[in-house]
Amino acid sequence: MRHIQQMLTVMTPxxxxxxxxxxxxxxxxxxxxxxxxxxxxxxxxxxxxxLSERDLERAKTPGHSLSEETELRVGDICTQRPYFVDISDxxxxxxxxxxxxxxxxxxxxxxxxxxxVFTAVDACSLLAQTLxxxxxxxxxxTEAA
Numbered sequence: 592m593r594h595i596q597q598m599l600t601v602m603t604p605x606x607x608x609x610x611x612x613x614x615x616x617x618x619x620x621x622x623x624x625x626x627x628x629x630x631x632x633x634x635x636x637x638x639x640x641x642l643s644e645r646d647l648e649r650a651k652t653p654g655h656s657l658s659e660e661t662e663l664r665v666g667d668i669c670t671q672r673p674y675f676v677d678i679s680d681x682x683x684x685x686x687x688x689x690x691x692x693x694x695x696x697x698x699x700x701x702x703x704x705x706x707x708v709f710t711a712v713d714a715c716s717l718l719a720q721t722l723x724x725x726x727x728x729x730x731x732x733t734e735a736a
Contacts, residue, residue, distance in 0.1 A: 598685060599678040601717060602699045602707030606631055611639045611666030618665050619647055629696045629710055632669045638705055640669035643695060673698050678706055686714060 607625050609618050611634040618630060628644040646668045674697045676685050685697060689711065699707035 595681045595683050597678065598676055598680050598682065598699045598707070598709060601682055601713065602678070602709045603713065604707045606705070606708040608633050608705065609642065609665055610634065611664065611669070613665045615647060615650060615663050615665065615668070618642055622647075628712065629708055630665075631673075631698055631705055631708060632665055634666060638673070638675075638698065639666060640671040641673040641696060641698060641708075642669040645695070646670070675700050676709070677701070682717075685709065689714070 606629075607621060607627060608631040609621060611632050622628065622630060622644060630642045631638060632640040632642050642665050650663055650668045674688065674692060674694050676688075676697050676699055678699055678701045688694070689697060694711075696708055696710040698705060699709055
């Protein structure tokens, strides 16, 4: 009998993170270098929030109050109340919470410490993998039933 996966098996472990005091330019460069869209934000050794690619874009929008500042820091624009889950939480419950709360990402904790991150892109990747396993593509040259 198969069981629903726990976050431990589907999260991105040991995610890159950034200090709340870092500049937006440093954050954008880090995200670009590592091809990621979310960065946990740390302040004084504790999880402060999460920065998304969307947060960076919003700060650049002309006329947006944040775009008028010259020295914005990551802590100024990140989501300061990220959603936390535990490594043992089942995937279906986390997905339900992400849908209900319209979350693009969750931070995964192990005994209160950052252990990983799970994003909507990760969820789409898992769905695609599951669909391929359940409904394989027909071999070229054969008829689909």
